[in-house]
Amino acid sequence: MITALLRRDLAQFFPFTGSGAALPVVFFVAVAMLFPFAVGPDANLMAKTGGGVVWIAALLAAILPLEKLVARDIELGFFDQLKLRGVTEEAMMAVRLIAHWLSFGPPLVLATFPAAALLKIEGETFQILLLGLLAGTPGLAAIGLMIAALTASLRAGAALSGLLLIPLALPILIFGAGALARQDQVSLGFVAAISLALVALAPFAAGAAIRAAREN
Amino acid sequence: MQASPPSLTAHDLACRRGERLLFRRLSFRLEAGAACHVTGANGAGKTTLIRAVAGLCTPYAGLVERVGALALLDERPGLDPDLPLGRALAFWFGLDGAAASTAIMPRLRLDALAEVPVRYLSTGQKKRAALARVVGQAAPIWLLDEPLSGLDVASQGLVSELVHEHCQGGGIALIASHQPLDVPGMTSFAIEDFAPTEQDA
Numbered sequence: 001m002i003t004a005l006l007r008r009d010l011a012q013f014f015p016f017t018g019s020g021a022a023l024p025v026v027f028f029v030a031v032a033m034l035f036p037f038a039v040g041p042d043a044n045l046m047a048k049t050g051g052g053v054v055w056i057a058a059l060l061a062a063i064l065p066l067e068k069l070v071a072r073d074i075e076l077g078f079f080d081q082l083k084l085r086g087v088t089e090e091a092m093m094a095v096r097l098i099a100h101w102l103s104f105g106p107p108l109v110l111a112t113f114p115a116a117a118l119l120k121i122e123g124e125t126f127q128i129l130l131l132g133l134l135a136g137t138p139g140l141a142a143i144g145l146m147i148a149a150l151t152a153s154l155r156a157g158a159a160l161s162g163l164l165l166i167p168l169a170l171p172i173l174i175f176g177a178g179a180l181a182r183q184d185q186v187s188l189g190f191v192a193a194i195s196l197a198l199v200a201l202a203p204f205a206a207g208a209a210i211r212a213a214r215e216n
Numbered sequence: 217m218q219a220s221p222p223s224l225t226a227h228d229l230a231c232r233r234g235e236r237l238l239f240r241r242l243s244f245r246l247e248a249g250a251a252c253h254v255t256g257a258n259g260a261g262k263t264t265l266i267r268a269v270a271g272l273c274t275p276y277a278g279l280v281e282r283v284g285a286l287a288l289l290d291e292r293p294g295l296d297p298d299l300p301l302g303r304a305l306a307f308w309f310g311l312d313g314a315a316a317s318t319a320i321m322p323r324l325r326l327d328a329l330a331e332v333p334v335r336y337l338s339t340g341q342k343k344r345a346a347l348a349r350v351v352g353q354a355a356p357i358w359l360l361d362e363p364l365s366g367l368d369v370a371s372q373g374l375v376s377e378l379v380h381e382h383c384q385g386g387g388i389a390l391i392a393s394h395q396p397l398d399v400p401g402m403t404s405f406a407i408e409d410f411a412p413t414e415q416d417a
Contacts, residue, residue: 001311008307012296077292080272081349084286085311215273 001087002095009099013065024061025107031057032115043120050119051129051180057115058108058133059169062140066165067158069100069148070210079210089207097145097202105137125180131188132176139195142202143168149206153213221248222284222356224269224388229278231264238264239410240277248356251379251389251399256407262392265407266290266361269390284356284388289363293346295334301345302330305352314352324348324374339366351378358382358389364397373398 035053036046073079082092112133116126147164151157171194179187223246230240238261246252256262268275270288295304305326308314321327324344329337337345343366350358358379364372376398379389383399391397 004307004311008296075292076296077290077294080270080288080290080292081294081308083272084270084288 001085002091005082005087005092005095006099009095010102013069013099013103022107024064024104025111027064028057028061028108029111029115029118031060032118035119046120047122047125050116050121051125052177053119054112054115054121054129055132055136055173055177055180058137059140059166059173061108062104062137062144062169063162063165065100065104066144066148066161069096069145070206071148071152071157074152074210074213080214089211090203093145093149093206093210094203096206097142097199100145101138101141104141105134108137109133124183128179128183128185128188131185132179132191135188135192135195136172136176137195139172139191139198140165140169142195142198145202146205146209149209149213152210220283221386222388223247223282224284224357224390225281226269227278227281229265229268229280230276231261231268231273232276233261233264237276237412239407240412242278242407242410244405246388246390248386248388249383251383251391251402253397253399253402253404254390254392254407255394255404256392257394260407260411262394262407263290263361266359266390266392270359282357285353286357286359287350287353287355288359288361289346289350290361291365293334293342294349295342295345297335298333300331301326301334301337304334305345305348308349309352312353314354320348320351324351324371340368340371343367344371347375347378356387358387358391360389360391360393362393363391364393364395 032054035050039045039049079089079092083089109130112130116122116129121129143165144161147161147168151161151164154160172191175187175190175194179185179191225245227243229242231238242265244252254262254265264273266288267273269280269282270286271280294308295301296307321330324347326341326344326348329341329345334342334345343363347363350360360379363375367375372395379391379397379402380399382389383401
């Protein structure tokens with residue numbers, strides 16, 4: 001049952017098969033492309049600040065899929081039907097988290113290659129950037145899922161979720177972008193640890209949130 | 217099949233919506249083969265009762281006991297709007313391990329619609345698709361919330377037929393509807409009979 005669920009969720013959210021799910025990745029590259037136009041084609045400056053721009057672009061791209069992540073399936077009665085078949089809310093949200101990350105983490109990491117080329121990020125900086133995004137995107141996905149579940153029953157949920165994600169994602173951003181500035185791998189360990197804690201927590205928090213949304 | 221026959225019991229059930237008490241001291245017991253029709257005006261609490269029985273909302277007081285799996289039909293079809301109907305239903309048939317699912321499609325006049333994305337279906341067609349999902353689930357207890365809304369006369373007759381067959385096969389059906397249903401041997405009660413009175417206040 002869980003594999004069938006995962007397959008369905010992936011079909012919903014994966015880029016190029018789901019409904020407009022490729023947009024976050026395109027958006028991510030577009031932001032990276034915009035930066036040289038804004039600050040001018042100074043290779044030194046871009047190499048120095050480009051990593052931070054990629055991180056901000058990743059954070060903004062993480063906001064885009066939140067609107068449809070949970071609210072739509074509540075409206076469809078999808079979670080209610082699963083509940084009747086004995087699937088717990090925690091399991092539903094754990095599957096959703098995996099599908100959400102797979103549909104947004106790896107494509108984003110792949111899109112970092114063209115983005116880094118546009119921003120003249122090379123060598124070790126590029127490696128740290130890639131590793132950082134690989135470690136940080138599960139955490140961003142977990143925060144996104146919790147927020148999407150909490151705001152699903154609110155009228156202005158979509159606008160609010162963007163606003164909520166930014167402060168919660170701050171620790172990931174600080175350590176992830178900080179690793180670039182200092183060229184150290186220790187900060188990456190912190191990013192991975194924060195991600196891990198968030199991933200472990202998210203199914204329970206999001207599960208409780210959709211249970212609460214059902215009551216009213 | 218399950219070892220023990222299905223049953224559905226409500227003891228002294230009371231439910232609220234917001235601050236308002238909808239009904240209280242509602243008790244019933246449905247054994248295998250029983251169909252029960254809950255009547256009542258809009259907003260009287262039929263949907264809340266169905267959801268409380270389904271375990272999807274916590275009753276204010278009382279408890280629900282059930283033996284056997286539940287199938288629920290409500291105003292939300294639970295089918296992905298972007299998928300063709302055949303594939304959207306196949307997801308649920310797959311989860312429920314429904315082998316007999318192919319027989320129900322022509323009966324509900326859905327076989328011609330299998331390639332049509334769910335979002336293009338009319339209200340009645342969506343309702344029929346949700347019915348196919350319920351039948352395919354092969355659960356002993358059916359909870360149907362307004363199964364007739366949006367359906368044409370022929371399909372309404374079909375719903376009564378399906379419920380009758382389900383109960384003949386030892387199933388239980390609890391149906392909330394403000395429209396009349398023609399199922400032989402079906403009991404009914406009005407949810408307004410359990411509405412709180414002045415003395416309760």
